[in-house]
Amino acid sequence: AQSVTQLDSQVPVFEEAPVELRCNYSSSVSVYLFWYVQYPNQGLQLLLKYLSGSTLVKSINGFEAEFNKSQTSFHLRKPSVHISDTAEYFCAVSVSGGSNYKLTFGKGTLLTVNP
Amino acid sequence: GAVVSQHPSRVICKSGTSVKIECRSLDFQATTMFWYRQFPKQSLMLMATSNEGSKATYEQGVEKDKFLINHASLTLSTLTVTSAHPEDSSFYICSAKTGGRPEAFFGQGTRLTVV
Numbered sequence: 001a002q003s004v005t006q007l008d009s010q011v012p013v014f015e016e017a018p019v020e021l022r023c024n025y026s027s028s029v030s031v032y033l034f035w036y037v038q039y040p041n042q043g044l045q046l047l048l049k050y051l052s053g054s055t056l057v058k059s060i061n062g063f064e065a066e067f068n069k070s071q072t073s074f075h076l077r078k079p080s081v082h083i084s085d086t087a088e089y090f091c092a093v094s095v096s097g098g099s100n101y102k103l104t105f106g107k108g109t110l111l112t113v114n115p
Numbered sequence: 116g117a118v119v120s121q122h123p124s125r126v127i128c129k130s131g132t133s134v135k136i137e138c139r140s141l142d143f144q145a146t147t148m149f150w151y152r153q154f155p156k157q158s159l160m161l162m163a164t165s166n167e168g169s170k171a172t173y174e175q176g177v178e179k180d181k182f183l184i185n186h187a188s189l190t191l192s193t194l195t196v197t198s199a200h201p202e203d204s205s206f207y208i209c210s211a212k213t214g215g216r217p218e219a220f221f222g223q224g225t226r227l228t229v230v
């Protein structure tokens with residue numbers, strides 16, 4: 001079975017500051033890794049994903065995450081955050097090559113960007 | 116692309132009645148759909164997985180007779196909460212994926228309140 005640990009339940013930062021949201025996973029088999037963002041009372045939006053290839057993946061709105069196999073991590077970073085980045089962020093894994101690619105989620109990190 | 120529409124976004128029903136939630140993939144064929152439940156300030160709990168034309172597979176502890184899932188077409192899955200009770204009040208979210216690809220796309224969620 002897989003598990004995901006998001007080490008910080010809440011991360012408050014000031015606008016334009018850098019941020020890192022940490023994610024570690026545990027799995028005995030190869031996995032795919034995802035970051036989803038959830039705004040209040042809404043569903044989840046796929047932010048970025050690692051399936052294979054380059055270990056550094058980037059989103060269109062400035063976020064990036066790096067897959068580190070030796071440390072079993074997939075931390076999310078942004079060099080300069082905006083007020084609009086305030087949301088809940090979920091890290092998730094699924095087994096690569098699985099039949100349904102069921103997602104296992106972390107407990108989420110609430111990013112609050114203050115002016 | 117990859118839009119999943121969930122309806123209704125909010126519903127209030129009386130205790131003992133049933134309520135149906137729809138999940139539609141608008142621009143792709145959803146061979147697999149997932150239904151989640153999310154409690155306040157918590158992560159998503161997978162309730163069941165459904166493949167088009169097959170019976171849903173429920174996670175341990177989820178009552179299949181209470182949460183009826185139908186995935187009759189490649190673009191529509193429904194979740195019916197039968198004989199609803201106040202403890203069923205929650206945020207329900209669906210997601211959908213197409214065969215062979217690991218990414219799942221989420222609906223906007225449905226806030227169910229049972230009074």
